[in-house]
Amino acid sequence: MKKTSFALAGLVALGAAFSASADQFEDAIQYRKAAFTLIKANFGPMGAMAEGKMPFDKAAFAARAANLEALAKMPWEHFIEGSDMGDTKSKPEVWSKAKDYKAEVDKFEAAAAKLATVAKGGDEKAMKAQFGATAKTCKSCHSDFKNK
Numbered sequence: 001m002k003k004t005s006f007a008l009a010g011l012v013a014l015g016a017a018f019s020a021s022a023d024q025f026e027d028a029i030q031y032r033k034a035a036f037t038l039i040k041a042n043f044g045p046m047g048a049m050a051e052g053k054m055p056f057d058k059a060a061f062a063a064r065a066a067n068l069e070a071l072a073k074m075p076w077e078h079f080i081e082g083s084d085m086g087d088t089k090s091k092p093e094v095w096s097k098a099k100d101y102k103a104e105v106d107k108f109e110a111a112a113a114k115l116a117t118v119a120k121g122g123d124e125k126a127m128k129a130q131f132g133a134t135a136k137t138c139k140s141c142h143s144d145f146k147n148k
């Protein structure tokens with residue numbers, strides 16, 4: 001009797017493990033997209049300020065730059081092996097050219113960290129320049145690793 005219930009528990013656990021791994025890929029895709037959505041939610045207003053479409057507010061810009069520095073670290077752990085299919089715009093090169101992808105990640109993280117530092121300094125011209133440099137790293141990665 002005891003043995004049967006152990007075996008049954010084992011089967012249930014196995015079933016749970018299988019369904020978890022199927023959901024795992026969908027979750028990973030959702031998490032990384034959510035991170036990019038938040039990145040955009042902070043980057044967009046900075047861009048509007050940098051381009052004069054919104055009044056330049058140094059404190060607001062610096063707060064968003066600090067958010068971006070933290071958010072810039074978040075999408076990457078969710079590019080797990082096997083999450084290249086489904087509702088995703090990631091190109092297969094994310095995985096097949098993992099080294100190049102990592103280089104783009106590093107460039108972006110460094111640019112975002114610098115943007116946060118520059119923004120703390122409060123020099124509007126330098127903030128705009130570093131915003132531009134950071135935007136280039138988004139585009140550079142998207143052109144090689146993201147489908148339109």
Ligand code: HEC
Binds near residue numbers: 034043094134138
């Ligand atoms: C190192 C590569 C890389 C960098 C840097 C990068 N992205 Fe992306 N981004 C991607 C990939 C890959 C996807 C596709 C994600 C998916 O659908 O699986 C994506 C998707 C997105 C999306 C769409 C999310 C959705 O819901 O479909 C937005 C918006 C976005 N990125 C904005 C940005 C912005 C803004 C920056 C810079 C501030 C940036 N990204 C920097 C690789 C990058």
